[in-house]
Amino acid sequence: MEHQFINLTAENLAVEHLCCIIRSKKPHPGVEAKRKWLTQRLSEGHVFRKLDAKGCVFIEYAPLETAWVPIIGENYLYIYCLWINGEYKGKGYGKMLMEFCLADAKVKGRSGVCMLGAKKQKTWLSDQAFVKKFGFETVDSTPGGYELLALSFDGTTPRFAENAKKEQISSDELTIYYDLQCPYVPQVIEKVGQYCEASAVPVSLIQVDTLQKSKALPCVFNNFAVFYKGKFETVNLLDIAYLARILKK
Structure with missing residues (x-):
């Protein structure tokens, strides 16, 4: 089980652990809201890939065109979250998940992958120092210090919407x-x-x-x-x- 990953699907969404919330046997309102949100997103190409364990080991990404973020770009994937926590840190799971995402993007003929970052790392954003090891670079920024990080396969880049x-x-x-x-x-x-x-x-x-x-x-x-x-x-x-x-x- 150590290196077994699964993707959420319409068939397993109702029963799979969603990785990033308090472990509880009782229904959790945040988890149930997440399941409902994902039910509508999976058909749009949204990917939630996780370790087959009750822990925080997952990556979540979607086609930029249908990602709920004010970012513009053609044919990109957008990473919402890449999170490895607790006892699972330091075992290479983050690298495995990122490599899966990048390979998925290439198989699907995507132009690249992007994510939200900041000049100073924010608590609720994925580790930008980690993704830069894969070649992600800052391609746009906002006056408030946020950055758009992207790994381009074809030379094109996404950008923040002007709004x-x-x-x-x-x-x-x-x-x-x-x-x-x-x-x-x-x-x-x-x-x-x-x-x-x-x-x-x-x-x-x-x-x-x-x-x-x-x-x-x-x-x-x-x-x-x-x-x-x-x-x-x-x-x-x-x-x-x-x-x-x-x-x-």
């Missing part, structure tokens, strides 16, 4: 855009909502529920984006301490 570089909205109140691609998102949204209600902090929690909405966002996005006082803050999922720091600005 993603705006990084401003008209509302001054705390505003969070989110989708249900990540199992952690529902519980984060719930905690933020509870904190803001208890603290009398105005907040707008906006679910991004279509591909079109994701492509039109006024900032970079991997499944979460935070604005405060009209300014883009982060793609990191918030804990209460982080939220409190933002609100002090």
Whole structure:
């Protein structure tokens, strides 16, 4: 089993462990929301490949055309997440998963593979130092310090949509855009909502529920984006301490 990987399919999605959430025998709202989201994505070419174990060892990617991110490019794959955690680190699983993705892209005749990065590594983004070992390079950037990393097979490169570089909205109140691609998102949204209600902090929690909405966002996005006082803050999922720091600005 050590090196056995499986891809999620319509047939096994309902029963497979989704790798990146608290292990629980009870149904978890974030996991169930993720399953529902994936049900609609798999037919679009979305790939979720994982170690056949109840651990955090997986890669998740999709054709850029149907990836819920404000990035433009023809014939690319977009990596949402590559995550190896806990006891599984240091065993070469990340290399195996990345090599599978790159080989898959070449078999499918893709022009390359890309992912979201930043000048300074963000907690909720895949390890950009790791992917650069495979030849990924920065091909675009935003004023706020986020970068688009890409490995091109044919010399073409993707780019951020112009709206993603705006990084401003008209509302001054705390505003969070989110989708249900990540199992952690529902519980984060719930905690933020509870904190803001208890603290009398105005907040707008906006679910991004279509591909079109994701492509039109006024900032970079991997499944979460935070604005405060009209300014883009982060793609990191918030804990209460982080939220409190933002609100002090």
